[in-house]
Amino acid sequence: MKASKKVLTLFLAAAMVVSAFAGCSKGNDESSSTANESSQSSQAGDSSTEPAGNTGEVTTLDYYISTTAVSGPVTGWLGDYLKENGLALNIIAGSEEKMQAYLAGGDLPDLMSFNTWDSVTKAIAGKMLVNLDEHLDKLPNVTANVPEAIEYTRDNRSNGTGNLYVIPSSIGDSYFPVDTGVYSINVRWDIYEKIGCPKAETLEDLIPIFKQMQEAYPETEDGTKTYAMNLFSSWDGTTKMAAVNNVITTLGYMESFYQYFADLNLETGEINSIFDDDSTYLRALKFFYQLNQEGLLDPDAITQTYEAAKAKVDSGAYVAIGYAGYKDGFNTPEHVDADEPVGYMPIIFDEYKACVIGDATVGSTRNQLGISAVSSKVDACLQYINLTADYDALLTLNNGPQGELWDINDEGEVYATEKYWDCYNSNGGKLTLSNGEELHPGFTYEYVIANTQAHPTYNVPIGIGNWPDVIEGTQKNKLTEAWSDDNDGYMFPIQKMEAEGRVYKRPLAHTLMETTPDDIALLQQAIAQIVIQNSWKMAYAKDEAEFNSLWDDMKTQAEALDVQEVIDWATDSWNKGMEIAKQYVE
Amino acid sequence: MEESVKAKSLHKKSKREGYMIFLYALPTIIFVFIFSYLPLRGWIYSIYNYQPGLPISECEFVGMKYFTKLFSNPVMRMNLFNSLRNTFAMVGLGILTSPLPMIFAIFLSEMRSKGFKKFVQTVTTMPHFISWIIMYSLVFSMLNVNNGFVNTLLVQMGVIEEPVNFLASQKHVWITMKGYELWKELGWSAIVYLAAIAGIDQELYEAAMVDGANRLQRIWHITVPGMIETFFVLLIMSLGNFLNTGMEQYYVFQNAMNKDYIQVLDLYVYNIGIGNGQISYATAIGIMKSLVAVIMFGFVNWLSKTVRGYSMF
């Protein structure tokens, strides 16, 4: 009897302690802003650029960002800048699981950056978001600077309520001053020159050129065998063979559309099934297959990860690569400014049509900002949103504090400071502020206006990397000069492409497509499994016969899974998007 | 007369004691109920088209749609069949290799040098802590075509003429997967057997030595019986769980070439996108898997009862 009492008291005591602690931390919630603030300021103190005499009230917001991987308080110069504006951010990194859990639980963090319209719709339906129409007076920058986006969101993304619940982000025109975005086929220009810059008409003409280059440069200095095209499989994910991006986007087709098993020709607007026997998708696979037949396709491509492929690009082990964004690892200042410059530059074959990211007039498909209905800090959230729609604030938010890397001169023009150039020239391109902090241009916490959008007063894009003098000073080098000599004297690839009318922006409809319904999404993914698997196998097929039988097999299976349903849905949704787009683009 | 009264009172006493012990156990049972049974309310999502955020009353009722979906189409059925085949193959290999940790523990404990014993035991558990993603990059660095040392070595020795992409081979996928798993987990799974051996009364060994039993006899008559119970308990538990092979290992090693053999059920379910936000569908599959697991567990338990004479659970 005694013992049982003991056990009971033990459990009761434990329960009490537990609930006491639970209650305690619950209570902390209200005061958490101050707690966070102190921890934040102590961290910011390390970097010691605290503006003196800041006595204003600072509100800490829990800010969930779907597309950010790292949580924690925002510190450093950005933390300081926000603090001057009475704000502090506690970032909550996004993940699919978290989003589902938060939506199911109903209590969203103060400020939300959603990454799918689907979750926005669910949050609206569950009454978890603040109706921003009731607070427009506190969003003057938003209403003044992005009226179309607001109008569009109200009309099309309000779950039928006609109210404004979210503000899209990254609104603005796209801007490609140098390259054709990420989509081009780049060759080791030094080797290409060595073999006499042979011209190519079609995509397939590139193969013998690559072969010649490989023969001229069979292995790198450290003995790695060379191949053409840096394919890898680790980003295939569940919807498409990502490697195909490399090819079809250089033929003027939209890369995000073949996840619906259709080719979308940006020039004609035509949509065709990838299973047609004359599809561009099939052509891309055939291209890979021929590369492999010629011994140009890396045998490790199918098993290597992104990191492994990138390491090879960084050491120049591919004579040709897709995804222009990767070439920076090899196009280092030492390489591109050597007496005999070495590096990757786009090869402009006759058939090349660049598909580039389009204008985000009504916001990108990613990241819509909304305020949690249970938040007690609505005003501060509104203030953050409003701040990131303010052109002048955006100059700082994107480029660091004024007077550091950029400044405004007496004529009222923005310019990159001496310090910027010092950093650029001496620091390997790393931009370091005077407190020692590194600035990552282009890395943002989801601002309403994109950094490619032109500033109305200064008439340059907001991001410092795109200012004309900066481009002139950072992008021109001996390698681009060599390229320029071989390409009719155009300074940068984009200029040649634009002059010849070969740049196609993704139409606005791209961002206006409906959310894929669950049924379609499931179908899509089941088919994608077959498509991804067979596509890779086709690239490595032994002979034509195997190639064709894999193709037939893929077609049969996809048809058995009702692929047409997906294609029809996508076509329909695209056409609707085009209709809607007409209202918002003049 | 007197005896039956006594027996009755004894019975009564033991019954009361039974209730007492139950009262002692009750808090733990309540706890299990709260954390494992209460959430099962969520199983209702499987018959609705549940959208997080909406109350269930506002969600569309779909009945058994998600339960039948996996079998709805010949291609889906074939894929499901394929992944089940792979799952069974992995489970079969799992059963075949299940005595290995026990054997590992026995032979390790027979080792004389205490220092070496501890060393082996420590280092064989180390791979357990390395994630599959890193294991893959390690394996890739050994086996890749361009500069993996295995290929270089084999070519130099003249075993193969051209380097081979072993990771993209569809031969022996099951066995290699099991091999990687043993590499990573064998030492770790031996721990529980080492504990069982440590629990055997040392006096038994001393007595056996006196009786002149040799090493094999000691192992067979003392060590093995001392841990066989643990072995069967673990085996039965794992058989009940046979559909949950996990997917991380298979996920990192999968590619277009080996997919037909590597895609176990868990990976298949992930690959066709049920993990991503399809809560109702995922719940339906979870329910089906749970049912299979509970039935399988009951069956194996019954089997062990018939074979070994008493039930484990």
Place this chain on the structure above:
Amino acid sequence: MKREGNDIVFQVVNYIIFGIFALICVYPFYYIVINTISANDLVDKGKIVFFPRGIHFSNYVDMLQRNGIARSAVVSVLRTVLGTGLSVLGASYMAFCFTKQKMWAKKFWYRFVVVTMYFSAGMIPVYLNIKMLGLLDTFWVYIIPGMFPVYNMILVKTFMESIPPSLEESAEIDGAGFLTRYFRIALPLSLPIIATVALFSMVGQWNSFMDTLLYIRDYNLYTLQYILYEYLNESESLAQMAQEGMDMSNAAQNMTPTSMRLTITVIVTLPIMLVYPFMQRYFVEGIMIGAVKG
């Protein structure tokens, strides 16, 4: 004489086999360690396979200087110590209860508990349950849900059943109550298995990050594993951007290099490697029941 000869052969073969297997098992960790201290560009190119080259320790320095590492390490240690302690007590107490044949409807209740290993309600229902219990965003969400681990309980129970019942019976005759018998007899005699399940829950606690991911918003409660998990995850979100056709040249700069990922593995594994040998003695050396008896 013959027996001794056999014995030597046995020992030699045993040593050789275990020696080889040990080497195979050491290699992955060795590989990781040499890659964390070699020149990072060589690491990215996969050139470090057997020996380190260009030795440096900046990866470790960088890693340990990251924001919040110290605080999160404290949280991790706290949850590991507290969580392990309580779950070991929980598992062994529950196991002790279920070793009692006399317990009312024992078979039913045992199965009631055991069967929970085979189903799970799914992430969302569990989240809602945790929310309902008021555990969201509290430290206790790390501890309480794992307080009675069924799997460990079964292991302990199996072990306890192998202990001769005479010990407990004699204690009962001496008037020892239920809890006394648990603390004084069952627990000390089960030390090997207690050490084992302690190791299991310790590793589980130390390595888990999903609970932080789902249940915690307060930065001060983040665990070391979670912070490192996020760090590793950066490349994943990069992949996602690639799929959406975003320009990644900026993002690529922020990506975690391979050597850093490996450094993270070393940092999180090391504490366990250090604690392990101390726990080992409980299950490597046999216990003498006689000694406990006396």
